[in-house]
Amino acid sequence: MNILTFDIEEWYIEKKFSGGRSEKYQEFDRYLKLILEKLEQTNTVATFFCLGKIATDFPEVIKTIAEKGHEIGCHSNEHLWLTKMTPQELFQDTHDAVSALEDVCGQKVISYRAPAFSIGENNKWAIEVLAQEGIEIDASIFPAKRDFGGFASFPTYSPSTISYNGILLKEFPICLTNLFGKELAYSGGGYFRFFPYWFVKNKINKSKYAMTYFHIGDLLHNKGGVMSRAKYEEYFKEPGTFKNRMIRYVKSNLGTKGAFNKMSKLIEDCEFISLREASKNIDWNNTKIINI
Numbered sequence: 001m002n003i004l005t006f007d008i009e010e011w012y013i014e015k016k017f018s019g020g021r022s023e024k025y026q027e028f029d030r031y032l033k034l035i036l037e038k039l040e041q042t043n044t045v046a047t048f049f050c051l052g053k054i055a056t057d058f059p060e061v062i063k064t065i066a067e068k069g070h071e072i073g074c075h076s077n078e079h080l081w082l083t084k085m086t087p088q089e090l091f092q093d094t095h096d097a098v099s100a101l102e103d104v105c106g107q108k109v110i111s112y113r114a115p116a117f118s119i120g121e122n123n124k125w126a127i128e129v130l131a132q133e134g135i136e137i138d139a140s141i142f143p144a145k146r147d148f149g150g151f152a153s154f155p156t157y158s159p160s161t162i163s164y165n166g167i168l169l170k171e172f173p174i175c176l177t178n179l180f181g182k183e184l185a186y187s188g189g190g191y192f193r194f195f196p197y198w199f200v201k202n203k204i205n206k207s208k209y210a211m212t213y214f215h216i217g218d219l220l221h222n223k224g225g226v227m228s229r230a231k232y233e234e235y236f237k238e239p240g241t242f243k244n245r246m247i248r249y250v251k252s253n254l255g256t257k258g259a260f261n262k263m264s265k266l267i268e269d270c271e272f273i274s275l276r277e278a279s280k281n282i283d284w285n286n287t288k289i290i291n292i
């Protein structure tokens, strides 16, 4: 079972951090159109995790995706990391996001992905808050250590039921591979750009379960220079030292040339379904229950 997901946030991030340059919006629109065309050509239905703020400020983006029959999931309201929120703040954020998205897309929103996979050991309570807001399926867990968090003690890379404080939620973690003695993702973000195409394709075709995650930002080439200290600190909420900013620059620009074609080829060569569809295909009564 291979699941195709996109995180849709660029329009709002551009508005909030870079002043809303119209040529950037046009570029995002163009990439979205190309993605939707590719999905149509290959008869593929995907899940698009969208910010609530995209529904509020750029409703056409959400409508265009939903009209093509794709699942609209929630990617928080403003792309704030859950590790920086209190339970009450997450409750409000999710509530605002889900209602804004549902108003525009006309679907019930049941799937969720936290910005930067920011559910980990220290904020497991997020599961309870999300369930209270009608979320049934979560795809926020990165079951290894990563730059910003990760959930290293999460014991599986397969779909499973999470139990927290008596609340159950269906979880689709990111799938990882062991390479160079490290657990690494390969099916999305910078990792997808880094690994050669044949490696990713073989890995996906041989796995029982693969979870992809793409951003339009992953596919853009020439994304501009190193972030200013102020912008970096506002966005990443950590010191904008030169080293930190350079690491981020290299990671976000690595392999962007040809990234769109690489992703398109993957969509042609492997079969993908949406999260909602994947969830219907699973016999949840017989999956592992993981107490976190």
Ligand SMILES: [Zn+2]
Residues within 6 Å of the ligand: 007, 009, 075, 079, 114, 115, 116
């Ligand atoms: Zn995101």
